Amino acid sequence: MKKIILSFVIIMQIIVPAFLVYKYENTLKHGEVYRFNVSPIDPYDPFRGRYVYLDFELVTVQYNGEKDIKYGQFVYANLDKDENGHAVFNEIFTEKPKVGNYLKVKFLGNYGIFGEDDTRYNIGFIFDRYYSQESKALKIENAVSDNRGQRGVDNESAETVSARVRIKDGLGVIEELYIGELTIHEYLAQKESLNTTQDHTK
């Protein structure tokens, strides 16, 4: 009996992480691509290492349902894409929508929403981190800060920082971070080679 229980537990200890891998891989392979604009900060997670926290631009959506929703509760937002491939959210539901693509999000109440429209609410995303090598995470954060600074001075030359996310059946998985049209790694490599060239010129 003990052997049977032990075997079952050991199999479950492998199945649970394996199922997570299957879910995320499936989303990355077959999910639809959406862009989300972000402004990252760089903290540390002792369990998983250095990551860049992705502070997405605030999104407000409509809620026309009758059920009360608590702050922090998970709900489902249906979404479309604009002409640039950026995600556009319409409405949230307490149950999974039967039509169209949707994303599982966190309900954040209506703090900061003014005016007479009391049916619009803030939502937060579950994917809010980009894990990177310890030395790179700080560079990524600096690269983004530089672009944010530029945007303050000259909007046209500033690059948009965005995350490319695959979404399927409510699950969103970050595929890559972008500065403009370059992936973050291409951008850092380009910046490093520019700095090297400038040093040689001096």
Added chain:
Amino acid sequence: MSKKHIKWLKDELPKLIEKQVLSTENAEKLQQHYAMNDISSEQPLSLFTIILATIGGLLIGGGVILIFAYNWDNIDRPMRTVLAFTPLIIAQALTVTGLYPRRRGTAWREVSGVLLFCAVAASISIIGQTYHISGDFQGFITWWFLLLLPIVYIIRAHLMTMLLIILAGFAAINFTAIYLLFLLTLLPYYIQESNKNHGLKSAQTGWLWVSAFLVTVLFQFIFSSYQIDSTLTLLSISTCLYLTGSIIEKSNAFWKRPMTISGAIILGGYLILLSFNDVLRSSTQVINLFILETYEEKAIAQLSFLLLSFVLLAYHTYVRNFKLLVLPCVLILYILIGYVIAYTSSSTDFENTVALTIGSLLITLLTLIISGWYIFLGIKEGSASKLNYGLIMIVSLVMFKFFIDDFSLITRGIAFIVLGSALISINVWHNRRSAS
């Protein structure tokens, strides 16, 4: 005879036979009488060795996690996924080989248990890191606990169990009250260890479990803003601890009875506190048993503890353990007084004050009765812990009354000297009596 002494005798028998102090036949009879063949002749591992071995295991486990936390960008995703499973499979292999084909020593099981504890968390974390998923922390802790819980009962590794108790306590404090069930699932382990009379191991498990449980109760029911009757909840829980401990913990040693002792201390402490009007008034102002609409889990937990305490009271009444029913009378008295005062609180101030005064007098009287009862039991059974419990209750009651009420310094000084002298002299007399 304890296992330790039987093992000593078993080791001595060959020498006694060799020196012809004992015949072979008599030695065999002794072996049969004490069931010596059931006891392993393996040298028990010293506590120091177990601690060092498990620290080594923790360091290895922690080191693996830190190495993976470095996040190798140069390794592609499929390879990272394989690496996520590697520590888990190694830890599982060590755990299984610790049991089959034959059960290995304590150090092996302890180290493999700790490694498995770290590896399960590491594999889920690394997958989250690989796919940039921050995930649901509550879900992560839940799965971490559930995937390890059955292993506790199979390999019976002490340190892994302690880590799991801490994890369960962490979940119960930070998430909803329903996570108290996690702690309750580890209670049978402590009961089994207690029955095997493993001494230090069962005591450590018991004290850690009780501490985690009480801290959880404090955070979930006392410190939270939930307006429940926290006094009633704490009295129910301590009654459950006291009466359950009386069933599970058979030893007479103070340090081997964490549930009984904790329950008794909380019940006794509350008895003294409730003897003061102000405390009784503020406790009875919040007599809300259920607020089901908004806080279902806490309300259900509160009701469950109350019902369980009544079930345990009924059980001990049925088996005629009347001695154990004395201390939990505080729960019954509080319910009666609390609800009478709650009933009269909407009446005139006079009736409310009278009700409060009568209530606190009754509780003071109960405190004196219970203290006297334990002093009597302590003297009759020769139990220093019971005697001192009764003495401490009386001394504390008198001291607090003297602190609160307006007595002169001289009066207080004389009272404290008298109490201190009584405490010392009764203990000295009791020790001499026990020795003779």
